[in-house]
Amino acid sequence: MHTGTASLPLHGGHCPPWLFERMRRLGPAILEIVVREYGPQEVLRRLSDPFWFQAFGCVLGFDWHSSGLTTTLCGALKEGLRGRERDLGFVIAGGKGRVSRQTPTEITAAADRLALTALKPAELVYASRMAAKVDNTALQDGYQLYHHVFIFTFDGQWAVVQQGMNERTRLARRYHWLGEGVADFACEPHAAVCCDARGEVLNMVAGEGGESRRVVTELSRERPHKFMAEFNKILEKGLPNLPLPWRHDIPRASYLNKALLKVYAAQPRDFTDLLGVEGVGPKTIRALAMVAEVAYGAPASFRDPVRYSFSHGGKDGHPYPVDRRVYDRSIAVLEQALAAAKIGRTEKFQALKRLAFISKNAT
Known part of the structure; x- marks a missing residue:
């Protein structure tokens, strides 16, 4: 199913190297915990949730309302997970601009490199292309896609995170897909579309x-x-x-x-x-x-499939500047816990789970 979109203002500038390097380490560590607890399919479900994805980017220290969160977070995860796909059970392909057009090649290459004989790369390539076609052509909301990331597990489950740009409004809109619920690319694939304003659209998938x-x-x-x-x-x-x-x-x-x-x-x-x-x-x-x-006499739909929506601080100083010392300590704690768990020492890992449980029940 198409699980949602988020509308974000276009920001200039770039992610500073010191922050990207930390995102590249902390992001994959968090996803590895998700895999250990729930399996790789849960990673797809979470990344396909626009609210979870946005919160994930904020935890990693990126500006909460910046369009750059999408491209930077996806880039950091792809870089940080490179070479670890066999251990985690999923692959990230695609990216921003020209890299997005290499997604089909990357899907096929990963299937060959990891010897995923049970996988059907052609079906994944089709899903990747159709997700882009629907959001760029069938749903005409004024946003031109420039970023496309395709995440898939070894058993053929998939998710998409892609983003479009509207140069007139200076906004970017992010689209999330989750393959497990897609029965028909052409009819009501949206489970949720989240942004801060509705617009005039031609919605051919309504x-x-x-x-x-x-x-x-x-x-x-x-x-x-x-x-x-x-x-x-x-x-x-x-x-x-x-x-x-x-x-x-x-x-x-x-x-x-x-x-x-x-x-x-x-x-x-x-x-x-x-x-x-x-x-x-x-x-x-x-x-x-x-x-x-x-x-x-066959009217098209003009319903915009939107509903309204919208740790470590942010690189632009909001809600407060990133505390690099605390950030590095978070990375160290997670990496040490994961390393110990791999050799059978799970005390620290279990302690983190208990801490999360206590925090959840205290709020």
């Missing part, structure tokens, strides 16, 4: 948009000239008062016709297949949805 998806798919299988005739007729008459301003960025006829030729050749069976056709982006889907609504 539950109430089933008829729109059906008609859009049927239109995509028609010869392009038939669709273009309807499309141009609508433009000539003028657009009706639709909830979303369709006049914004309507594709040129030449561009749309070229995209539709690709789609027609593919003859997609359903909306998920349509999304997977190479070259099908937000403009193509928006044009198809417009004709489906105006000419065939």
Whole structure:
């Protein structure tokens, strides 16, 4: 299932090396404890929870409301866990910008390197690509993806943490996915979408948009000239008062016709297949949805799937500056406890569990 998103302001600057190095050590140590207690699948569940993920970043000392928390935390975890995947039972692939486009290669390479013969890399690559397609094309909320991380266990379970940018509002929106609940990429994959404001969206994966998806798919299988005739007729008459301003960025006829030729050749069976056709982006889907609504009476959904939301201090001094001495002590305690547990000495590890229990029940 799609477990949520969070909307965050874009911040300039970068993570100072002294903080990143500590995040690279403390973050994996915390996840190793989760694996020891609950198994690697629990790591996926927690990372796919936008609130837990945000709290995790705050514990590691990053700014609580910065878009950089996503990219820096994922980068620190990936770096810190490199070479330890066999012990922990999960792999982190992808990253920011150009690295995000290497995710399919990294998934396949990890399966080969770790000799995961029971794994089906092609299915994981498909899940990675479809998660990105849905949030970038089917859910048109104004955020362009620039960060994509795919986490998977040795038995094929997976989660996604990806982030998009809206340059106009200077906000970033983070999307979380958890594979164990995904039955259909095209229908209501969101279990929770968390941010501080709603916006105008075209939501082609809304539950109430089933008829729109059906008609859009049927239109995509028609010869392009038939669709273009309807499309141009609508433009000539003028657009009706639709909830979303369709006049914004309507594709040129030449561009749309070229995209539709690709789609027609593919003859997609359903909306998920349509999304997977190479070259099908937000403009193509928006044009198809417009004709489906105006000419065939199959309205699309404009419901933004959002609900409102939102230790060691932060690098920007809020709520207080990071205390490096305390941070280093936290790393040392966890690393020593984990090292002792590996050789059968679990007293310190059990003490940490008791401390967590006492703290939980005291609040």
